[in-house]
Amino acid sequence: MQTNSAQPGLKRMLGSFHLWGIAVGLVISGEYFGWSYGWAQSGTLGFLITSLAIAAMYCAFIFSFTELTTSIPHAGGPFAYAYRAFGPTGGFIAGFATLIEFVFAPPAISMAIGAYLNVQFPSLDPKWVAVSAYLVFMGLNILGVGIAATFELLVTLLAIFELLVFMGVVAPGFEWANFARGGWAGMDSFSPVALSGIFAAIPFAIWFFLAIEGAAMAAEEAKDPKRTIPRAFIGGILTLSLLAMGVMLFAGGVGDWTQLSNINDPLPQAMKMIVGSNSGWLHMLVWLGLFGLVASFHGIIMGYSRQIFALGRAGYLPASLARVHPRFRTPHRAILAGGVVGIAAIFSDSFVTIGGLPLTANIVTMSVFGAIVMYITSMAALFKLRRSEPALSRPFRAPWFPFAPAFALVMAVICLVAMVYYNTLLALIFAAMMLLGYGWFRATRSARESAVFDPQLTASK
Template sequence: MTHALKPTLGTLHLWGIAVGLVISGEYFGWSYGWGTAGTLGFLVTTLFIAVMYTCFIFSFTELTTAIPHAGGPFAYSRRAFGDTGGLIAGMATLIEFVFAPPAIAMAIGAYLNVQYPTLSPKYAAIGAYFVFMTLNILGVKLAAMFELVVTVLAVIELLVFMGVVAPGFSLAHFTAHGWAGSDSFSGTAMAGIFAAIPFAIWFFLAIEGAAMAAEEAKNSTRTIPRAYITGIMTLVVLAIGVMLMAGSAGDWRVLSGINDPLPQAMRMIVGEHSSWMHMLVWIGLFGLIASFHGIILGYSRQLFALARAGYLPQGLAKLSRFQTPYRAILAGGVVGIIAIFGDGINLQGMSLTAAMITMAVFGAIVMYIMSMLSLFRLRRTAPDLPRSFRAPGYPIVPAVALICAIICLAAMLWFNPMIATLFLLFMGVGYLYFLTTKNRRERQATPTTAQEGEA
């Protein structure tokens, strides 16, 4: 049985999804990188990652417009490298999008706890899952419109944050102990720069998820490039601005291991009882909600695409009467809620939130590598593939993205062996399912399903 998603999204919707998927990374998560590399070291890491993402998005857009498919990277790698390539990219993307939401949900709980100290952050996080899974099930256009509204509010709030703390800007605060806890660059500082890579990636993680809405985009050859390019420009400016302003507000070390660094940074400038402080907490929730809601949309489309192609149980590809993959939405939510109940566990000396961020980043980096390899391969093997947008500066720009991603993966394997082992375990389970269901897939294959990765 063939399942199809309906094209209803325009450029603004896609920009809202692309930026909204990521924007929680400006509100929390990145400050863990300060504890690893110091402010100056993490600034170096962030600039390196910004270059990688800019090159990646300009290259990735070529694939998204040429192959507008709900599976995104899964479809590109399947077209380039066959079923096994599709599996690697698809499973990596799924890990990225399933492990990012519980980290964001716990940050939502932490922000609410600032206002309501008696409210359990854990149960607030679980409540967020139920609310936004329901919204996603009710229809993609409603979900995308909501995403656009909360994303715009979240961007405005970040600009307000920077404006409010700007009068207290102190370069001396930002540079104090700026190199991995010291005042000078050293070998330890260099190690910190590489160890902080996952938290710099968190600034931009999941922007590629808008590709999973490409099958639901109107005139995807025009709307997707506009959304991606304006999206990455928006995020780079916000990431650098937020980090500089927060780090200059006071002793940045107080902010380096918490889930609500922006309210605490503002508290240093305006005091605990300022109306600005309460506004940031409430409107700041929009940033977290935008990413949380958008990534639920992303993981559901990835589960849907993998199930539709037979890589996962095909029941996950069933659509609701609203034409949304409701079983995929619920399945990803179950995994996220289980992860939230594990809050308090430390992995490799880091909090569960930091560990889930790192796990999500492992999935992202593997997917980035597979996507850039797919771009190079398809340029050779499918020269006639319609390409309404071609990567500028080819082959240099995609090569820069690929080399940067490989460096990131090597550094993460070195500094995070336990989480790397868990990541490989998840990938291995997916591969075993792939092998055991191969014969069934081949028996059930139809011309339509066989070409889904090539559409």
């Protein structure tokens, strides 16, 4: 690799609170929509079991992942860790899996934004609302990381407030009998079908937490990342775990949960069961609920752009995608490139269904496939680097090593096997995308050899 000092780098502006806002904001839309598709697979009780197991996996994963993030603070995040542990091929697997996760998640969120606004304004076309969201928030991300992160923190705080309001308003109508009725895959008692549903619901439980790891991609823009990132990650996963369990329990206990299991706006519809269609509480939920979707949408645009930027800088994608705006110091071409893919997915919604599920559910699952592969490679990289680089500076060391990362790794493998079994066609599509990416990887070796020298990737080589 050759050194190129003419290209400006990313700007360090983010403290612990900003990073916590990014970590929570990336994920918080998962509390507003997407997860309720899991009820259609496993019922409320089955999905509760799935969600608790996935929450445990994420807690173990984040405590372990933080060691990698603080040891190798790099905009590529998982790509950088796998490259350093396993070389260029490992970097490819983690980098492209992360890219699939972060590029496929925003279209689902933008369509949910359209669905929420359609509740308030039925004449609005949700697709055009989704496209407008892309244009607005790509522009905001291009303007600068300081502006983008401050906005992300603000909307994240508002989204958390709104989730607490939702739980408070529906709490008087909560009945455990409602939540438990037919709660084993739609049946009143546990059975082999219910067990099958518990595994089938895994992608939608992961959606509660998907993309929290994206805060790692802000490492090159963080002040003192070795201190600020652990605070952000640990505070973030605890915040999200409490919110996810609260929202799921209260939404499922207010009435007939089957009415909420295949829609993009379960919280407004759950609140309707308590306060009616004309209540001011409902209108407030729709308006403020948008902040949760916007926080994740905006944050994941930040995440995918940094992943595209890092892959372009390392020669895994065209070098032009690693250009940084000379004035705003943001990866503007990477931001726009991810947006093109997302907008194309939005307009595929009308005529694409897979396995009888709507496009949103399939996009969620595809994004989760990318995430799970990345989790596996990240935990494997942690074990490898502990052996190959014992002297590597580790400002934060994974607690309960090796048990916590081993638990996260085993759980991720179980999730991947279950997802392949229950989503065979999507698994084949995901595999085809990875193979196409690998073909590009093999064909562009010269681009990687002439890419900008990056000591974070090559220190161990």
